[in-house]
Amino acid sequence: MSKDRLMSSCLMIVFTTIAILNNWIFIFLIMGLTIGGLYEFFYMIKKKGIPIYSYVGIFIGVMIPTSIYTRFELTKNWELLFIVIAFLLILLIQFSRQDNSNAIVGISTTLFGVLYVSWFFSFLIKIRFLLPGTEGVKLLAFIVIVTKCGDIGALLVGSWIGKHPLFPKVSPNKSIEGSLGSFAFSMIAALLFESFLPHELNFPFWHVSLIGAFFGGIGQLGDLSESLIKRDCQVKNSGKLLPGMGGVLDVIDSLLFSAPAFYLYMSSALNTI
Numbered sequence: 514m515s516k517d518r519l520m521s522s523c524l525m526i527v528f529t530t531i532a533i534l535n536n537w538i539f540i541f542l543i544m545g546l547t548i549g550g551l552y553e554f555f556y557m558i559k560k561k562g563i564p565i566y567s568y569v570g571i572f573i574g575v576m577i578p579t580s581i582y583t584r585f586e587l588t589k590n591w592e593l594l595f596i597v598i599a600f601l602l603i604l605l606i607q608f609s610r611q612d613n614s615n616a617i618v619g620i621s622t623t624l625f626g627v628l629y630v631s632w633f634f635s636f637l638i639k640i641r642f643l644l645p646g647t648e649g650v651k652l653l654a655f656i657v658i659v660t661k662c663g664d665i666g667a668l669l670v671g672s673w674i675g676k677h678p679l680f681p682k683v684s685p686n687k688s689i690e691g692s693l694g695s696f697a698f699s700m701i702a703a704l705l706f707e708s709f710l711p712h713e714l715n716f717p718f719w720h721v722s723l724i725g726a727f728f729g730g731i732g733q734l735g736d737l738s739e740s741l742i743k744r745d746c747q748v749k750n751s752g753k754l755l756p757g758m759g760g761v762l763d764v765i766d767s768l769l770f771s772a773p774a775f776y777l778y779m780s781s782a783l784n785t786i
Contacts, residue, residue, distance in 0.1 A: 533654050540582050549761035550630040557746040564619040566603045573599040574631035581638045636772040651709035656775040660767050662702035663695040663729035670694025684740035699729025728771045735770030
């Protein structure tokens with residue numbers, strides 16, 4: 514691990530820890546990362562020559578986590594209405610344009626960016642408020658720790674003994690050994706922080722191990738998905754926010770998949786009590 518990457522990692526750990534413990538810092542960090550992630554996504558797409566609607570996408574992308582955090586909802590799953598509003602706004606903008614080439618691609622890609630970055634990432638807020646008080650904080654900390662430990666495991670094991678490519682056409686630097694290391698680190702993290710899970714669920718040892726492996730694996734899919742996007746856009750990193758680590762999407766990519774899956778799983782598990 515390079516010195517820049519180590520310093521950036523330490524900085525992110527400090528900010529994340531503070532944000533998890535403080536609601537105001539938490540929402541500001543979520544909003545900042547959402548805006549940064551959307552900007553990077555739309556910037557990469559623009560480089561492909563696609564007429565993206567970045568300002569509308571970023572505006573709607575900010576409204577989704579804001580509405581979830583403030584519990585502003587007219588109906589259940591209110592945040593999905595913002596996707597419909599985004600679609601209508603983009604259509605109105607497109608009607609005023611002289612050139613209609615690639616209109617469908619531009620509209621579809623903009624909506625995909627909002628769903629992929631903003632909506633998926635906003636599930637961290639839902640996890641935070643799934644349980645009251647410190648119980649919600651511990652639940653949020655659990656999935657962040659499990660997911661990011663998986664990232665660390667993939668990096669350390671992959672750089673140490675990684676020899677067999679995992680998906681070379683998607684990400685040539687990722688290895689099977691690194692993937693197995695990611696599973697192992699996520700499982701260990703889940704077991705070490707098992708007390709962060711709701712005590713009323715009373716998960717046995719093997720169940721907690723599977724939780725770590727499963728959501729660690731989901732995090733890997735998120736990492737690979739972002740690698741696919743970067744590969745298609747022919748960029749190495751999504752941005753240059755953090756030296757040695759890349760951009761916002763490079764930091765949050767694994768959480769974009771693990772957070773929604775974890776929320777749905779825990780919601781189902783808590784409803785069975």
